Structures are given as structure tokens and as C-alpha cells.
Amino acid sequence: MAQPKYLTSDSAAIGEFLDKFDVFLFDCDGKELFKQELQTGVNPCVGVLWSGDHLFEGTVETLELLRSKGKKVVFVTNNSTKSRQDYQKKLTGMGIPSNIEEIFASAYSSAIYISRILKLPAPRNKVFVLGESGIEQELRTENVPFIGGTDPSLRRDMTPADFAGLADGSMLDPDVGIVLAGLDFHVNYLKISTAYQYLRRGAVFLATNLDSTLPMSHTFFPGAGSISIPLINMTGQKPTALGKPSQAMMDAIEGKFHFDRSRTCMVGDRLDTDIQFGIEGGLGGTLAVLTGVTKKEHWESPDASFRPAYYVDKLSDLRGGSS
């Protein structure tokens, strides 16, 4: 692997870098830290554009610089509970102006994958959803039929009639051909049992993303991967994941934007999600930003599986090219 090129304070190199790409995919997710980092009590919510609730200085200006040069900016997030509209509100709340078309979250990624790539023939193209309203909104956007999700009739205890009705199939919708598992704050035994029965009957198994945890309030809570893992364990089947670093998400982004991969750059702070995602997706470049978890030593280690093409100390260093 070639040595990553350091761009900070090198305006010629930055200018060259910016000229090489038309599209920049930005990682927006707080990260799962390594065990030893967790034990030192480091804030788990570090990232590329912000850390926890703190927007990094120069983030907005850097994004504006890219847009002013005609670059396409895409915010990529594994967040599965939010629709693009919900996520735009979050960005606005962080102080980042954005266009809804610039947002690519795993709920939307899932909807795109189902409608434009998987394309199961009707009527057996209905989705059983484990997840919140963000997923439902995006499925509606793509005209994908679904059941489950936030349906209040599933937010209850399992009864003996449920065991019987799931076993004999009378409680199952014969049109369900897909199970989509995202983060569901209302997960329960009835929903997992129902999803399992659909999978046993041959439904395609999808997951918005497989992150086992959700960084929040300076600690972690169960992530979308905690919803799908019992089903993986029961069926021995792995879902197609629609979040980073799964290439199904890259395919979905391409299904939507039809970009030229060779002129696209993935920007992120983690080698084993973001940089991996960009490299395996055959993108023209990857940029590591050192305001996150990854340090230079990580990719200099002989064990490093992924090495970025470029790196900067902080995202706003990219503004050094235009000065």
C-alpha cells in the first residue's frame, strides 16, 4: 500500500486533491471505540464534522468551499431511526446547512436498495420492518409496501394465541418477502418471533446496518446490530447490511446519484469502517481526518488492513488550498 499523502498546510497538494474529485462522501457517525479507549473514558462521540454536541471550527466553511467549487457533498450515516428529513433537522441543529438531497442515511439506503436494486416482483415484495418511523418514511418515499415498524398492535406482550398463530402461519402476511431490521427502541419478543417466522419462510434478510452499539450521552446503547443479531443467531443467516462498511450501501448511493466512483472521495475518521468503505467501493480516493479515533500510528502499523490515500489533521485544513 502507498503511503498516505499529508495535506495539512500544503496548499499545492490540497489544490490538486480538490481537483481530482467531484463528489465527497462525509461520514457523520460517532464511533465505537476500541476496548482500551473505552476504559480510558474518552468521549465516544468524536468524528469528522463534530464531536458530541460540539461542531468543529471551520466545518461549515469547508463544506461551503466545496459547494462553491461545484463539488457534490453527501452526508453518509448509519443512523437508521431517522429519515433524511429527520436527519436534516439534526444537521441544522448542529449548525450545518444542508439540502435533503445531500443526505444518505441507512434507512434511505435500505429503501433505495429494496426498490431499485433488489426489485422483488409484487405482490411478494412487502417488508416486515423492525425499526422506527424513519425507516417507514423512507419506504413510503420509494413506494415500498411494509408492515410492522411502529404499528402499535405489535407493541405488546406475547400471548398463547400468538405462539399458535405464528406457528401455523395464520398471523403471517403471505406477501412479506423481506425482513428489514434497523434500530427499534420498541423491540420485543413478539416482533423478533414474527421476523423469525418470515425468515424461516424464505424472506430476504436485510439490516439497515450492523453497528452493535449506538454512541449517546458519552456512553453506548444497543445499536441496530443488537436488533438483527438474535435473528442471525437463530437462522445462521447473515443479512445484507445497508450501512457502512457494507458495499450494498455504496451500491445504493450509486443507485441514487449515478456518480463516477473514480472522481469520488470518502472522508472519515475510522480505517475499518469509513476508509474500508471507500477502498472496497473502488472510489478514486479516501481522506482520513485525525479529529476522530484514528491516529497516524494506526495505519503505519504493519497490521493495518486499510490505509487512506490522504489525511489531514482536521477537516478545515482543506481550506488551506484556497488561501
Place this chain on the structure above:
Amino acid sequence: MAQPKYLTSDSAAIGEFLDKFDVFLFDCDGKELFKQELQTGVNPCVGVLWSGDHLFEGTVETLELLRSKGKKVVFVTNNSTKSRQDYQKKLTGMGIPSNIEEIFASAYSSAIYISRILKLPAPRNKVFVLGESGIEQELRTENVPFIGGTDPSLRRDMTPADFAGLADGSMLDPDVGIVLAGLDFHVNYLKISTAYQYLRRGAVFLATNLDSTLPMSHTFFPGAGSISIPLINMTGQKPTALGKPSQAMMDAIEGKFHFDRSRTCMVGDRLDTDIQFGIEGGLGGTLAVLTGVTKKEHWESPDASFRPAYYVDKLSDLRGGSS
């Protein structure tokens, strides 16, 4: 490995077999079948003593024969929702007379393990329970302090205050030193989040058993393993399991009965749970019963990891020794 000895219709061999053992451990669990068997629609509830709701002919008489010869009979089950009392009712309902002291279920196994083997010093010996009342009853029997379980205050949606209170620890009991995960029909996001926070703070991780599924109504539902798997996935930590084939269950049985392993025989229908359990436990013998999933061809295959010492076509063939 030696060739298993076939006892059916060989009264001399049966007599010799019975003389070798003082204690017989009986597997009582319906089994998870192999994928190909599932697809053929075979009844998943086959076993040693019964199949589904059908008691095999001669089961009661065979157990009586053993008892009349002064043998100790122990019913071993991974069922984690039932206390021994609950389980005795189930046996009675099946038509099998039993003494409560003959029953060893994984909820009881867990209680014994905590109180007699783990023996954490008070006050940090409190258990956070993911599970039903059977576990609570058995913990009470052994005077083990616990919280969680069927507590109705945990059967609700997660609130923003819960995220904050779990993150800052104000909702956590500092005396909790153990998380015990069994089958919980009322599992939810709040309970999994709470258990995770205790594990992050160093609680010992136990599971009643790791069966991913629960055979029921001729199909499968999520088993106890479906409750612990999100926590395993989030922490990267494996719990000590108190069900077959984990040797922690054998230790708990020994902690209770103080039997002589060399004069104890495990009776079961599956090579990779029951027979493995007996062999790894260093028991004097193992008996495979062919009314379950395992066929002779399974252990005759060169890939077979475990081979029983003895086998019979059906349990009641053991009566042939006394005729």
C-alpha cells in the same frame, strides 16, 4: 474412540450397564434440528422421554425400574423460565411422576452456581436478571439478592431520562455484580441497555443457557440465547452458561448432589449437547437414545466429534435387562 455398545435386546449387557451406574441424568429438552431437517418439516420436539406432547411408551416404567434398583434419577433441562416446582408440574402433566429434588433446570443451575460456586462477597453480589419468575424463584431459594426480572417498572418504553440516568449511572444499583440472562418473554430496549451498563461496569456475565431457539408448537421461537446475544455482540464478552453442554451446569449439579462422576451416566438424544456434556464432564458413561434427532450414522461418520458409550433404540429397551 471406541465403538458404542448396542444394548437393545441384550439383557446381559443391559444388566451390566445398570450395575455400572448409581446416577442417571436425563436430557428433557426438545432439540434444535439441523437446517436440512427443518426443511423437511420434521417435528422439532423429539426427545428421550417424550416427543412434543406424546410420552413414549414405557418411559414411566423405565424410570420406576431405575428408582426400584436404588438409582438416582435427575431430569436435566435447559429450560430457564421454569423453577423446579414449575417444571415438576410440567412432568406431572406429561404423566411422569417426579420428586422436586430430581429436577435440575438451568434457572436452578444458575442459582446454585451463584450461591455455591461463584460466591461473590456481599454487598456486590446482587444479580440483575433478564428473565421470568422461574429464575427469581430459584434465586430466592438460594438467598441470592436480585433486581430486574419480572419487575413491572422495567416493562415499559425507554425515555430520554432513561438514556441520561443509565449513562450517568444514577439509575444503576451499585451492588449489582452479576448479570444473569435467561429467556425473557418481556425483553425490551430498556432492559438490554441496563444489563449492558452493568456489564460495562464490570459485572460478571452469566447466561442460564445459550440455546438460540425454543422448540414449541412444532416450530421455533427465540430462546434464552436470543436474550444474551445482543450483550455478547455489544461487549465482545461471552457469558458463563449454566445449561448443557456447558460444564458450569455439570459443576452446579455436582455442587448440589455431590455424586461420583465415574458412576454417573448421561442419557440423551443429541451428540453435540447431551453426549458432549457427559463426555466433557468426565462421567462414567453416556447413553444415546435413538428416538431423537441422532441416528447411528451420525457417530459412525468420521466427522463425529462425540460418540456415546452405549445406545438403545428407545429408552424402554432398558427394561429388557430385568425380564
